[in-house]
Amino acid sequence: MARHRRGRPVNGILVLDKPSGMSSNQALQTVKRLFFAAKAGHTGSLDPLATGVLPLCFGEATKFSQYLLDADKAYASTFVLGAITASGDADGELLEEHDASAVTEAEVATALEQFRGEIEQVPSMFSAIKRDGQPLYKLARQGIEVEREARQVTVKHLELRAFRPGPRAEADIYLECSKGTYVRSIAEDLGRVLGCGAHVSVLRRTKAGPFALEDSVSLPTLESLKQNDELAQMDAFLLPEDTALRALPLVELTESGGFYLRQGQPVLVPNAPCNGIVRVALESGEFLGVGEILDDGRVAPRRLVVNR
Incomplete structure (x- = not known):
């Protein structure tokens, strides 16, 4: 029997301005509790002494945390x-x-x-x-x-x-x-x-991949919102899952192409890049996940978000 996760299905990326004196995992667990999130992970450690940009991935966004780990x-x-x-x-x-x-x-x-x-x-x-x-x-x-x-x-x-x-x-x-x-x-x-x-x-991280300090939110701000049961305002700080992937080329699929990709089947896309990892979305703008260009030019699914 599959283990039921405790918490609500929160999805997205939160850019935390990590305070000093707290490890990255302590910061993650604190924010996870505040959001009452079922699943979360951080994207690389910051020393307890350090402050600044610490992207935290929730739910489906955890599938793409590696791209932030690898970022400048x-x-x-x-x-x-x-x-x-x-x-x-x-x-x-x-x-x-x-x-x-x-x-x-x-x-x-x-x-x-x-x-x-x-x-x-x-x-x-x-x-x-x-x-x-x-x-x-x-x-x-x-x-x-x-x-x-x-x-x-x-x-x-x-x-x-x-x-x-x-x-x-x-x-x-x-x-x-x-x-x-x-x-x-x-x-x-x-x-x-x-x-x-x-x-x-003193060590302050000012940028991690596409995220900068101006994108971040402080822990006291989140704690204040939680104290007042303002979960909607907290969720408003969550960025879309594909925000971490903006450096990847975008491939857009028709509804039928998206259907077959979600079934695990490679699909042919006109004018797609010749090779490499790509960000995949429907023509409507709905983010599907990450794909890879095969030798024959088709796009194969690699990490897809689950329909919600």
Whole structure:
């Protein structure tokens, strides 16, 4: 017998402005309870220290969360020079202190140049990457350190926006990067280049894929609406399931084409792309899901939403 999910059938994407001090999963579970949603998932972890854009997928939208996991991100961060912490951020134990008074803005700007473009990073032991099913940060909290392989990531834009000199100098950084880029690792590597050490004190995600801060809603706002039983206003913050897929080419089907696709059958579509993954909708605008162009030019179903 299939297990009955507790909660109501909420579908769509909510862009949460995650507060500091809360893990991504804690934020997800809190919002899921507020919406009394049957099914929900987040789209990649933000450190407890971090705030900002955290897309949460509900119901049918969870089928497309991978496209947000793979999306580029943007961050605004503050690096503190002259202090090294165990975790690479302000939440970690202070390991070393150095006087950063001699470091200049020009030196920081020059040092940042080597972190632009395709770079290799060794993930932090305090990352969510799993080793034998266990997140690294859990091993780190037990005092266990394991070898990690360097990963290639892409930093598409890296800008020094402000610099405040002193024994604990501060650098305000803005960066746009590929998935899997660790800002704390850039801070730590920058500290090594400058010879004084560094860590992240502030981290705010300003963009994740197609979503930006202006698309987000705060947790206090949702809590206030829930307290007043204003579920309709809460649901109004939900974006359509296909919002995460806007970068994919759109293929439109007739009603009959949509019928056969929903039966699991590939269908022929005039003027469709030659290959790759596509977003599929009916000519009426109804979103059907994600398809793939086959070698013979037909569109095959890959992940479809369930009729509601």
